[in-house]
Amino acid sequence: MSVSIGAAGICLLSPSTLMMTPSVGYTSAAVLTAFAVYRFIQGTRVTRxxxxxxxxxxxxxxSRQIPCYRQHLYLGQGFRWGQHHTQRLKDTMAPAFAKYTRPSRINAWFREFERRIEHTRLGFLAELTSKDHPLNPVRPYPAVGGNPAIHAVELNEKEVLLAMSERVGHTLCMGTTRVGKSRLAEILIEQDIRRNEGPVIVFDPKSDPGLLTRMYMAAKRTGRTDDFYMFHLGFPEISARYNAIGNFSRITEIAGRISGQLSSEGNSAAFKEFAWRFINIVARALVSLGMRPDYNNILRYVTDIEPLFNQYLDWWLPMNGDEGWMEDINAMTADAERQYRSNPRMAKHANPRTEALRKYVEQMQVSDPILHGLLSALRYDKTYFDKLVASLLPLLEKLTTGRIGKLLAPDYFDVDDDRPIFDWTQIIRKRxxxxxxxxxxTDTEISxxxxNSMFSDLVSVCGSIYKHGFEHGMLEGKANVMPKVCLHADEFNELMGDEFLPMVNKSGGSGxxxxxxxxxxxxxxxxLGNTAKARQVEGNFNNLIMLRVKEKETAELLTNQLPEVEIAQIMTVSGASDSSDTESSVDFTSNTQDRISMLRVPMLEPGHITxxxxxxxxxxxDGGQLWKVRFPLPVEDDEDMPENLQALTREMDKNYHTAENWWA
Structure with a gap:
């Protein structure tokens, strides 16, 4: 470049020196200047x-700057990975090029200097040299770890987009703790809220205050604060309320959602099946009586089935009892009272009327399955029954104790409680x-x-939407409308059970x-406790986003799906040989060769992921296209949150400590 500039200057100022006419000199100066600019651009690219x-x-x-498209989902900036990127990445690992990838000696010296003086009177110098500012010539490298050369092998970045038509194939994001999963979730959730094509549901087991804040701000920017619901087990006093078993398509779902939390390994499987049957008996009786099932009344009647038996018969006998059934019941009750008084040890039930009702119904030989179930539960010995439900009762007590009990079993008729009550059908209809x-x-088991119950409920709603549409049952509702339900599940392995398999496998048809x-x-x-089920779950995610992971097996989920590519390998061969011919003037010969061979290697290795x-x-x-992407660092938005949410996030910050500002 310098030679071209110098020659252009001579051609421009003194063309006669090079025996050129002025017109030829000016033309040559223009050509040489253009060539110098071209070489300068090349040099700049190499330097960059x-x-x-x-x-x-x-x-x-x-958050405002994050792009939002109707037909595509923005992931970040990056490039499509190809064979030449694998070649460049291999080249950076050669010892001859270590000076381009390792920190310079000057930078290393200043870091050592800062450590030595940080506790001395010269500590202010350490603060100056350690500032991450473009004007600082010795600023430290970003504390992001890893190998920056993996992304530096391509200079031309562009927006990495996922077609919305591919999202129904579901997306799996994997990465070890504190490598950017939460930031990726914020980017995707922001777009889903702004797009407003359906409900946005976010499960956050660890309760990240930053995620809650950004969700609310996104709803506020789009004018959707009335559609925002916050359900939080840690702060029930300001949380929305939700009945996990109050809505169902089939009544058997109630027993499945509760008993699904119980262990099914070994001998526990039999107790789980009994618990399912007993919960189902109670749930069917409650629904027949016009009562909405919740954790509180399930626990009440699982603990003591006798009151439910009496209530059910008080409702059933007027419709199905023989003429004069009331007099017969009263007479039998009086007999039971006398028997209980004369010999208290013979008392089988707390209320003599229960004994009378049981005997009367057994004489009728009825065929009501609900009544048969209640009778069979009533016949169990109390000690034997407590053993059968020993694992069920602690679970129900945890879900109904304290303020959480009112959160998960809301009173629909309490006009003094202004906390909203939501269900998935309502959320889907109002987006x-x-x-x-x-x-x-705080409590892993309850969370x-x-x-898990919410997932089960959502699977049920998806099944109903798949069959009838989300407006089924409404006036002028359309049966064929499918919403786009955007479900984000952070740490979803803590939430999933067997019900997650049909959700990820079949729910795409319901949007x-x-x-x-x-x-x-x-x-x-x-x-899941089963390798085959785990592979089944993984196989139903069409899109895979892999951040840094620590297990080779996890990295191989991505690398095993990629083809092998050919890269060039340069080999230097040198040799020398002497001559045994005494009459020859040549004593020895030498040669040096550079051989280029093609080598087949994996496009990516697990070590690149880790x-x-x-x-x-x-x-x-998009069906196997490999992209390398980096996510934008967040810039805080200067917007105000409601006072109650500010107090909530402050409390969450006290209990949630992460390396959230790793980019700083």
């Missing part, structure tokens, strides 16, 4: 490429925005039980778009 191998340019974006904080760090976030494949397998910097990922989208 080398600089990026150590430090990528800062990439930040506020609501729901944040569900399960407070898993898992509630989240469900699941984005699940977890740390490793082992988390899914540990939760060395990703924070905030970066590989994405397998």
């Amino acid at each position: 490429y080398q600089r990026n191998l150590k430090r990528l340019p800062r990439f930040e974006m506020s 609501g925005i729901v944040y569900i904080g399960l407070d898993a760090m 898992s039980a509630v989240g 469900m778009q699941i984005t699940a976030y977890t740390q490793s494949r082992g988390d899914i397998e540990a939760r 060395s990703l910097p924070k905030g970066q990922a590989f994405c397998l989208l």
Whole structure:
């Protein structure tokens, strides 16, 4: 470039020196200047490429700046990975190029200097040299870890987009703790709220205050605060209320949602089946009496079935009893009272009338299945029955104790309680925005039980939508309308059970778009307790976003789906040989060769996944297309939240400590 500029200057100022006419000199000066500019651009690209191998340019974006498209979902900035990127990444690992990838000696010296003087009177110098500012020539490298060269192998970044038509195939995001999963979730949730094509439901077991704040702000910016619901087990006093078993398509779902939390391993399977049957008996009786099932009344009647038996017969006998049944019951009750007084040990029930009702119904030989179920439950010995439901009662007591009990079993007729009550059908119809904080760090078992019940309820609603449409039963409702339900499940392995399999496998037909976030494949397998089921879940996610992971097996979920590519390998061969011919003037010969051979290697290796910097990922989208993407760093929005949510997030911050500001 310098030679071209110098020659252009001579041609322009003194063309006669080069024996040129002025016109030829000016033309030559223009050509040489253009060539110098071309070489300057090339040199700039090389310099930028080398600089990026150590430090990528800062990439930040506020919530308002996040793009939002109707037909595509924005993931971040990146490029489609190809064979030449694998070639470049292999080249950076050669020892001869270590100076381009390792920190410079000057930078290392200043970091050592800062450590030495940080507790001395010269500590202010350490603060100056350690500031991450463009004007600081020795500023430290970003504390994102990993290998920045993985993304630096391509200079031309562009927006990485996922077609909305592919979202119904569901998306799985994997990454170890604190590498950017929450930031990715915020980017995707922001777009789903702004797009307003359906409800946005977010399950957050660990209760991240930043995620709650950004969800509310997104709802506020789009004018949808009336559609925002916050359900939080840790703060029931300001949380919306939800009855996990109050809405169902089939009555057997109630027993499945509750007993699904019980262990089914070994001998526990038989007790789980008994618990399912007993809950089903109670639920059927409650529904027949016109009562909405909830955890409180299920616990009440599981503990003592006698009052429910009496209530059911008081409702059933006037419609099905023989003429004069009331007199017969009164007479039999009087006999039972006399018997109980004369020999208290013969008392089988707390109320003599229960004994009279039981005997009367047994004489009728009725065929009512609900009544038969109540009779069979009533015949169990109390000690034997307590053993059968020993695992069920502690679970129900945990779900109904204290303020959480009123949260999960709301009183629909309490006009003094202004906390909203929601259900999934209502949320889907009004395109609501729901944040569900399960407070898993306080009580893992309750958070898992509630989240699992919500999943089961949502599966049921999806099945109803698939069959009838979400406006089924409404005046002039259309049966064929399918909503786009955007479900984001952080740490979804803590929430999932057997009911998650049909959700991820079949719910796409009802408009469900699941984005699940977890740390490793082992988390899914540990939760389900079955390798085959874990692989079944993984196989139903068409899109895969892989951040940094620590397990080779997890990284292989991505790398095993990629083809092998050919890269060039340069080999230097040198040799020398002497001559045994005494009459020859040649004593020895030498040769040096550079051989280029083609080598087949995997497009990506598990080691590349485990060395990703924070905030970066590989994405397998659109049927196997591999993209390298990095997510924008957040810029705080200066907007106000309601006072009650501010107090809530302050309390959440006290109990939720993370490396959320890793980019700083």
